[in-house]
Each structure stands twice: as structure tokens, then as C-alpha cells.
Amino acid sequence: MALQTPQKTETTAIPFYRDERVLQIAAQIISAVLIFILLYWAVVNFLRAAEARNMTLSFGFLKEAAGFPISNPPIEYDPSMSFARAFLVGLANTLIVSGAGVVTATILGTLIALARLSSNWLMSRIALAFIEFHRNIPLLVLLFIWYFVVFSFVPPIKDSLVWPGPIFINKRGIYLSWPRLTETGPVFLIALGIGIVVAIAAFSILRKKRQETGKKTYFMPVSIGLVVISFVVGWFLAGGSPFWIDTPSLKGFNFQGGMRLTPEFAGMYLSLSLYTAAFIAEVVRGGIQAVSKGQIEAARALGLNQFQVVSLVVMPQALRIIIPPMISQYLNLTKNSSLALAIGFQEVFAVGKIAINQAGRAVPVFALIMATYLSLSLLTSFILNIYNRRIQFVVR
Amino acid sequence: MASSELEQEEIRPPQPPGFLQWIRENLFSSIFNSVLTVVLLPVVVFIIYQVLVWVLFQANWKAVTQFPLLYTVGQYPRDQLWRVGFIFSGMILMLGISWGRWGGLLRSITLAAGGLLLVVAILPVQHAELTLNMRLYLVSNIALALVGYLIGKKIPIKSYLIFAAWFLIPIIGVILLAGFESSTLIPPVQTTQWGGLLVTFLLAAGGIVLSFPLGVALAFGRRSSLPVVSAFSTVFIEVIRGVPLVTILFMFSIILALFLPAESRIDRLVRALMAVTVFSAAYSAENVRGGLQSVPLGQIEAAKALGMSNFKTTIFIVLPQALRAVLPAIVGQFISLFKDTTLVVIIGINDFLGIGRSIINSDPEFVQLRTEVYLFMALVYWIFSYLMSLASRRIESAMGVESNL
Numbered sequence: 001m002a003l004q005t006p007q008k009t010e011t012t013a014i015p016f017y018r019d020e021r022v023l024q025i026a027a028q029i030i031s032a033v034l035i036f037i038l039l040y041w042a043v044v045n046f047l048r049a050a051e052a053r054n055m056t057l058s059f060g061f062l063k064e065a066a067g068f069p070i071s072n073p074p075i076e077y078d079p080s081m082s083f084a085r086a087f088l089v090g091l092a093n094t095l096i097v098s099g100a101g102v103v104t105a106t107i108l109g110t111l112i113a114l115a116r117l118s119s120n121w122l123m124s125r126i127a128l129a130f131i132e133f134h135r136n137i138p139l140l141v142l143l144f145i146w147y148f149v150v151f152s153f154v155p156p157i158k159d160s161l162v163w164p165g166p167i168f169i170n171k172r173g174i175y176l177s178w179p180r181l182t183e184t185g186p187v188f189l190i191a192l193g194i195g196i197v198v199a200i201a202a203f204s205i206l207r208k209k210r211q212e213t214g215k216k217t218y219f220m221p222v223s224i225g226l227v228v229i230s231f232v233v234g235w236f237l238a239g240g241s242p243f244w245i246d247t248p249s250l251k252g253f254n255f256q257g258g259m260r261l262t263p264e265f266a267g268m269y270l271s272l273s274l275y276t277a278a279f280i281a282e283v284v285r286g287g288i289q290a291v292s293k294g295q296i297e298a299a300r301a302l303g304l305n306q307f308q309v310v311s312l313v314v315m316p317q318a319l320r321i322i323i324p325p326m327i328s329q330y331l332n333l334t335k336n337s338s339l340a341l342a343i344g345f346q347e348v349f350a351v352g353k354i355a356i357n358q359a360g361r362a363v364p365v366f367a368l369i370m371a372t373y374l375s376l377s378l379l380t381s382f383i384l385n386i387y388n389r390r391i392q393f394v395v396r
Numbered sequence: 397m398a399s400s401e402l403e404q405e406e407i408r409p410p411q412p413p414g415f416l417q418w419i420r421e422n423l424f425s426s427i428f429n430s431v432l433t434v435v436l437l438p439v440v441v442f443i444i445y446q447v448l449v450w451v452l453f454q455a456n457w458k459a460v461t462q463f464p465l466l467y468t469v470g471q472y473p474r475d476q477l478w479r480v481g482f483i484f485s486g487m488i489l490m491l492g493i494s495w496g497r498w499g500g501l502l503r504s505i506t507l508a509a510g511g512l513l514l515v516v517a518i519l520p521v522q523h524a525e526l527t528l529n530m531r532l533y534l535v536s537n538i539a540l541a542l543v544g545y546l547i548g549k550k551i552p553i554k555s556y557l558i559f560a561a562w563f564l565i566p567i568i569g570v571i572l573l574a575g576f577e578s579s580t581l582i583p584p585v586q587t588t589q590w591g592g593l594l595v596t597f598l599l600a601a602g603g604i605v606l607s608f609p610l611g612v613a614l615a616f617g618r619r620s621s622l623p624v625v626s627a628f629s630t631v632f633i634e635v636i637r638g639v640p641l642v643t644i645l646f647m648f649s650i651i652l653a654l655f656l657p658a659e660s661r662i663d664r665l666v667r668a669l670m671a672v673t674v675f676s677a678a679y680s681a682e683n684v685r686g687g688l689q690s691v692p693l694g695q696i697e698a699a700k701a702l703g704m705s706n707f708k709t710t711i712f713i714v715l716p717q718a719l720r721a722v723l724p725a726i727v728g729q730f731i732s733l734f735k736d737t738t739l740v741v742i743i744g745i746n747d748f749l750g751i752g753r754s755i756i757n758s759d760p761e762f763v764q765l766r767t768e769v770y771l772f773m774a775l776v777y778w779i780f781s782y783l784m785s786l787a788s789r790r791i792e793s794a795m796g797v798e799s800n801l
Contacts, residue, residue, distance in 0.1 A: 024621070024622065027622055027625075028622050028623070028624055028625075031622060031624045031625050031628075032624045035624065035628055042655040042656075043655075045654070045655050045656055045657055045658070046654050046655050048658065049653075049654045049655075049658060050654070052658065055654075118429075118432075119422075119425055119426075119429060120422070120423060120425075120429045120432050120433060120436075121422035121423055122423060122432070122433055122436050122437060122440065123432055123436065126436065126440065132782065133778070135781075135785075136731075136735075136777070136778045136781035136782045136785065137735070137774045137777050137778050137781070138735035138736070138737075138738040138749070138777055139735070140738040140739060140741065140749065141738060141749060141770065141773055141774050141777055142774070144749075144753075144770055144773075145770050145771070145774060148766055148770065149766060149767045149770050149771075152766075335639065335640035335641075336640065337640075338640040338642045338643065339640075339642065339739070339742075341642060341742060342741070342742050349640070349642060349643065353646070356646075356650065362650055362651060362654070363651065363654065366643075366646070366647065366650075366651055369639075369643060370635070370639050370643060373638060373639040373640060373643065374635065374638040374639060377637075377638040377639075378638065
């Protein structure tokens with residue numbers, strides 16, 4: 001083709017520098033080479049720096065003794081245990097504070113969204129004030145206000161605040177009464193677990209039957225009944241005492257027993273929950289408002305009661321809009337839990353930072369921290385995306 | 397069309413409800429609502445009353461009012477303050493010009509800023525840092541805003557010139573603030589001496605100006621048909637979005653140096669700015685990508701049919717429509733970038749929050765006043781983010797884009 005004499009017809013050969021395929025390949029090669037050179041340059045620099053500063057790239061230190069204490073570890077830990085163990089403690093702390101935060105923020109956010117949509121002007125304004133306050137100040141400032149200001153006005157141990165529960169609040173933290181399993185406790189848990197599984201199965205089978213045949217199958221009462229029955233049966237199998245309540249009590253200068261939440265945990269948990277709740281409230285409100293009024297009116301015209309309108313018509317449609325931004329709020333919350341570093345709550349990042357300060361481990365520790373957060377993010381969005389796909393419209 | 401017919405038929409808009417009717421409809425529309433109102437109203441009144449009493453009579457604002465310069469510029473040498481003042485005046489002038497050009501929210505912002513300056517300038521108190529010169533400077537800025545307003549009103553300046561000037565201010569500002577080694581007029585000032593609102597604004601403005609183009613580039617990169625480019629952009633975006641900003645700040649402040657030649661030293665503040673920029677760019681990229689996906693293929697085909705090149709199609713057809721569609725998300729990202737700048741405190745940079753903390757920790761007396769200081773910080777951050785979200789809502793309604801939230 002290229003050998004043909006150029007003619008003024010459509011067979012005219014395109015010069016190679018204008019041929020899109022050639023340009024594509026050229027651009028491909030050039031970009032690949034550029035990226036490779038950049039990476040190579042960085043690696044060479046790093047190896048030189050590593051040699052000069054006697055740094056390590058290996059993860060061998062994970063087995064060495066960590067040597068630093070972690071206050072109130074959720075899993076057993078002392079400084080003589082390995083660094084890997086310390087890192088696990090940090091991970092557990094991250095998971096606990098994010099998990100608790102996600103649950104609280106979701107409930108609180110939904111309530112605030114409902115308050116915002118209330119027909120009562122005052123209620124709606126209060127919700128708006130909450131949302132606008134929390135959305136427009138940095139999380140770190142909110143965290144400092146809770147930790148350094150609010151918690152600093154908490155009384156010392158001797159004059160603990162006592163809330164019903166009993167819950168004791170003092171400078172050392174919040175002490176909750178906590179149910180703990182007795183020896184026969186696992187029997188109860190197993191019975192209850194079986195009951196819940198059966199109840200879920202019964203629920204989905206009976207509901208499917210109801211949707212297919214239109215006959216009343218009482219799926220709601222049946223499944224709740226199954227759970228209650230398994231609860232009662234398990235209670236008797238366990239000899240009537242599957243739990244005992246571990247109540248904190250003042251012994252000497254300190255509280256013993258119960259569940260202790262450190263002020264650091266409480267500050268982080270509260271500020272994360274409140275901050276994210278404001279964002280979730282806006283997401284939920286947007287989702288509910290996006291359901292067209294005609295849908296609600298049509299449902300009413302069909303004779304559905306208020307509960308049915310909300311649970312069968314409004315919520316399924318609103319959830320489709322709510323879930324995707326909700327996923328990103330959950331991910332933000334998990335990532336924001338790393339701010340706990342600023343007040344000394346020892347989660348993944350804070351534990352990692354201590355290890356970084358011990359000479360020569362910066363790069364592997366950093367890789368570990370990043371891998372942890374990345375896998376947390378990917379895992380969360382993976383699970384929630386499966387759920388999201390299930391509730392989206394099925395296009396027939 | 398006889399206009400007299402229309403005049404006879406008086407079509408009035410529905411009258412706004414009277415006060416009592418409004419109360420009945422909004423506070424006592426049902427029994428439940430009435431009970432709610434009766435319960436909530438005293439609580440709200442009590443809380444507002446308590447807060448007012450505390451703010452006006454009980455709180456000690458000494459730790460806030462004693463160091464206005466520390467809060468605004470940090471440790472910046474006091475004999476070099478004119479540089480900060482110069483940039484501030486430049487911004488006031490531009491604000492005035494923009495007000496004259498566009499009006500709207502800019503008018504409110506300029507008037508509010510002018511009012512604040514006036515109040516500070518004529519405060520009837522003795523204050524070591526509020527000298528006569530300072531007061532005169534503050535008042536002269538109000539005049540400058542008015543001059544700017546007249547310029548913007550009378551002289552038809554092209555909009556893009558005003559945008560360009562706004563973009564240039566942070567760049568010129570940084571050069572002026574940093575100074576030159578060889579210059580006696582503007583000697584160098586180490587960034588360790590910069591602080592306060594100055595650093596917060598620099599990080600936010602710098603982050604916005606730098607991260608946006610990078611984000612657009614990454615968005616195009618991710619959609620590119622070249623596998624190498626698209627894979628690189630995708631990995632970059634997903635990794636940055638998957639980890640917290642704190643991680644990235646530490647990466648730039650600790651790890652980055654290891655991957656650069658040993659002799660190169662990057663300034664601490666610049667590293668923080670790089671971290672904030674990269675972080676924000678990854679999020680902007682996803683927003684822009686959403687916008688790019690929303691542009692109908694027909695637009696691109698039409699542009700090609702008109703004989704536009706790829707480059708022209710992208711710049712004049714695709715990008716404007718894409719950005720317009722995701723403007724609310726982009727502004728939302730800028731607001732969170734502004735709030736995220738507080739995280740530099742963790743790597744030891746004295747931004748506004750950092751200065752507040754150092755003031756609290758500098759004196760046992762101020763430790764007792766931390767409530768006032770932290771609430772003041774919250775208020776300042778709140779005002780600026782709220783203004784930004786207000787501005788974004790105005791732009792949205794002006795451009796006819798709907799926000800998702």
C-alpha cells in the first residue's frame with residue numbers, strides 16, 4: 001500500500017505519523033517507558049538511602065517483641081508480645097471503633113433525617129442545626145472539643161457520675177455494666193443461633209409463598225415466634241443463667257469489673273458517630289425525598305396502611321438511592337478513625353507510628369498500614385456492593 | 397392580544413400566610429406536633445439562653461483576643477507583615493472587583509468582610525497589636541474594596557481575566573511570602589515561621605488550584621484507551637482513596653524523602669501541600685469521571701462530524717458539560733479539602749488549629765481557657781465552610797444543576 005503512488009482517491013495512504021493505530025502504540029510505549037523510568041529512579045534512590053541509613057525492607061521485625069504498652073487492649077496483650085500482636089491489637093481497636101461508629105451513625109443519622117423531614121418546624125430546624133454544625137467543622141476540631149473540652153469536665157474517680165445501668169463516668173473512662181457468658185452460656189448462644197437461622201429461612205420461604213400465591217402466611221409473626229421460642233428453650237437448656245452481669249464497682253482507687261471504655265475511645269467514637277451521622281442524615285433525607293409523591297399517594301389509594309406504605313413502597317425505592325453514598329460514608333468513617341492518633345487512641349495507624357519511630361522500619365510498616373486500610377476498604381465496599389446489587393432495579 | 401383583558405383579570409400570587417396561620421400550620425398541625433412543640437420549645441429556649449449567658453458573661457475570651465496576629469499569620473516576622481497585608485489587600489481588591497462584576501453572594505461576602513474590618517478597626521479597646529497603623533490599614537481595605545467594586549462595575553473586564561487573577565494571587569502570594577535568598581527587599585522567611593489562618597488558606601487554596609487539574613488529568617487517564625495509562629491512573633486513584641489522609645501526609649513527610657535523591661530537600665509545608673493535593677486529586681478524579689460518563693456520546697459524534705479535533709472536542713464539548721454536571725460534587729470536595737487541612741497539625745505544622753493548640757499549651761492559664769479557644773476555632777472553620785457551601789448552592793441554582801443531596 002505504502003508503495004503505491006499517492007492518488008486523490010480514498011485509497012490514499014495515511015502517513016504513519018497521522019495513523020491512529022501507530023500513534024496509539026507509540027503513546028503506549030512512551031507512557032510505559034516514562035512510568036518505568038520514574039519507578040526505577042525512585043527505587044534506585046531508595047536503595048541508596050536504605051544502604052546509607054541501614055534500613056530494612058524485611059518484615060522480620062514483626063516477630064520481635066514490640067516493647068511498648070497499649071492501654072486497655074481489646075485482646076490479650078503485653079509489651080513482651082510480638083509486634084505482629086501489637087498490630088493486631090491496633091487493628092481490633094480500629095474495627096471496634098469503626099463498627100460501633102457505623103452502627104451509631106446509621107441509627108442517629110436516620111433519626112435526624114426523619115426529624116429534618118418532620119412537619120414540625122421546630123423539630124426540623126433543630127435537625128438542620130445539628131446537620132449544619134457537624135458538616136461544616138473539621139472532624140479533628142470536633143474530636144478535640146469532645147476529648148479536650150467535654151471530657152475534661154468529667155469528675156474524678158471518687159465523685160463518678162452514675163447513670164442508670166449502672167454506668168459510671170469519670171476521668172479514667174466510662175464503666176459499663178456488661179453481660180458476660182457463664183459456663184453454660186455457649187449452649188444458650190448455640191440454641192439462639194439455630195433459632196435465628198431457622199427463623200430467617202422460614203421468613204424468606206413464607207414471604208416468597210405470600211408473594212407468589214397472595215395467601216396470608218403470617219411470615220412476620222412466625223419468624224419472630226421462632227426466635228422467641230429458641231431464646232426460651234436455650235435459656236432453660238443453660239440452666240436459667242446463661243449470663244451474669246459484670247457490674248463495675250469501686251475498689252480502692254479504681255473501678256473493677258464491668259466494661260471500661262477509655263476517654264480516648266469514647267471521644268473518638270462519639271465524634272466519629274456524630275460527624276458521620278450528619279452526613280448520613282443528608283443522604284437518607286435525599287433518598288426519601290427522591291421517592292415521588294405519586295408513589296405514596298398510589299399506595300394509599302390501594303389501601304395500604306402507613307406502615308405498609310413506608311416499608312413496602314417508600315423504603316425499597318429510597319434504599320436504592322441511599323445505599324451507594326452510604327457505602328462511601330462508612331468507608332470515610334473507617335478511614336477517619338485514623339485521626340485517633342491525635343488523641344492517643346491506639347488503633348492501626350497509631351501502633352504503626354510507634355513502630356516507625358523505631359529506627360529503620362518506616363517502609364515495611366507503612367506498607368503494612370496501607371495494605372490494612374486498603375483491604376478494609378475493599379472488603380467493606382465488596383460486601384456492601386453485593387447487597388447494593390441485590391436491591392437495585394432488576395431490568396426485565 | 398388585548399392587554400386590557402389581562403389587566404381586568406387580576407391574577408394574584410397566593411398570599412403568604414399570616415403569622416398565626418403559619419404557627420398553626422408549622423407548629424401545631426396535629427396533636428403529636430403540638431405536644432412536640434410544647435416539649436421542645438422550652439428546651440431550645442433554655443439552651444440558647446444558657447449559651448448566650450456563657451458566651452457574653454461567663455466565658456473568658458482572653459486567650460482568643462490576646463493574639464490576633466498569631467491566629468492569622470503565626471510566627472511570621474512582624475517586620476515583614478506588609479507582605480501578608482499586601483496579599484490580603486490584593487484579595488480584598490479582587491473581591492471588590494468580583495462583586496462589581498457579578499454581585500449576588502459576592503456582595504454579601506464583601507459587605508460582611510468590610511463590616512468585620514470596620515468593627516475591628518474601631519474597637520474601643522487598648523490592644524498591643526491593634527495599633528493606629530493597623531487600624532488605618534484595616535479601614536483602607538474597606539476603601540480598596542469599594543474601589544474594586546467601582547472598577548468591576550464600570551469597566552467591562554473579561555470574566556476569564558478575573559478568574560486568572562484569582563488563580564494568580566496564591567502563586568504570587570507564596571513567592572512574596574517566601575522571599576528570595578539574594579533580596580534585601582524581601583528576604584527569605586522560613587516556612588516554619590508561617591502559621592495560623594495564613595497556612596490554612598495557603599494549603600486549601602493551593603490544594604484546590606493544584607488538585608483540580610491533576611484530578612481532571614487522572615479522570616481522563618482512567619478513561620484512556622491506553623492500558624498502561626489507564627491502569628496507572630486507576631491504581632493511583634484507588635490506592636489514594638483507599639487509605640486515610642493521615643497515611644498520605646505521613647508518607648509525604650517521612651517516606652517520600654527516601655525515594656528522592658539524598659541531596660534533595662523539600663520544604664515541610666510543600667510536602668504537606670503535595671499530600672493534600674494528591675489526596676484531593678484522587679477524589680476530584682472520580683467526580684470528574686462521573687461527569688465525563690454523563691456526557692452523551694452523541695455530543696462527541698456531533699463534534700467529530702463538525703470536523704473538530706480530539707483535543708478541541710475534549711476542551712470545548714466534553715469537559716464543559718462534564719464539569720457542569722458534577723459541579724456540586726466538586727465544590728463539596730473543595731469544602732472537605734478545606735476541612736482536611738486541619739490534619740497537618742498531626743505532622744506538626746502550625747496551621748490555624750495548630751496555633752490554637754500551641755497557645756493553649758503555652759501557659760497553664762490558657763489551658764483553663766481551652767473551651768473558649770476550641771469553640772472559637774470551630775466557629776471560624778464553620779463560617780468559612782458554610783460560606784463555601786452557600787456559594788456552591790447559589791452557583792448550582794444559577795447554572796441550573798441539581799445537587800444530589
